[in-house]
Amino acid sequence: MNAKKNKALKTNSILAIVDNHPEAARVLRAARRRANNSDCEWEVIILEYNDQNLKEYKEQYLQISTLAQEMGAKITPLFVNSAY
Numbered sequence: 001m002n003a004k005k006n007k008a009l010k011t012n013s014i015l016a017i018v019d020n021h022p023e024a025a026r027v028l029r030a031a032r033r034r035a036n037n038s039d040c041e042w043e044v045i046i047l048e049y050n051d052q053n054l055k056e057y058k059e060q061y062l063q064i065s066t067l068a069q070e071m072g073a074k075i076t077p078l079f080v081n082s083a084y
Contacts, residue, residue, distance in 0.1 A: 014042035016073075019049070020060035025067055032071045043074040050081055 016031035018024040028044065035042035046065055049057070068075050 012038055012040040014038065014040060015045065016042065017045045017047065018064060019047040020057055020064065024064050028064070028068050028071060028073070032073070041074065042072075043076060044068040045076045045078050048077050048079050050079065 014031050014035040016027050018027050031042050031044070046061065046068070048061060065075055065077075
């Protein structure tokens with residue numbers, strides 16, 4: 001049991017948090033590169049704001065999430081009330 005617990009504690013991973021900012025793709029590429037260099041998994045939390053223009057935001061969200069998925073990231077959406 002302790003060996004299993006210690007192994008879980010030693011597992012490394014990279015976490016990137018992005019929203020629909022124009023630099024989101026750059027952050028994703030940097031996180032993937034760091035994960036590849038560290039030989040570990042990586043995850044992306046994509047912030048979804050309730051108060052943004054739906055059509056424009058959904059298109060950007062889809063682009064970001066598709067890119068992250070194609071790069072091999074685990075994707076977790078996080079819903080928040082406001083960007084401000």
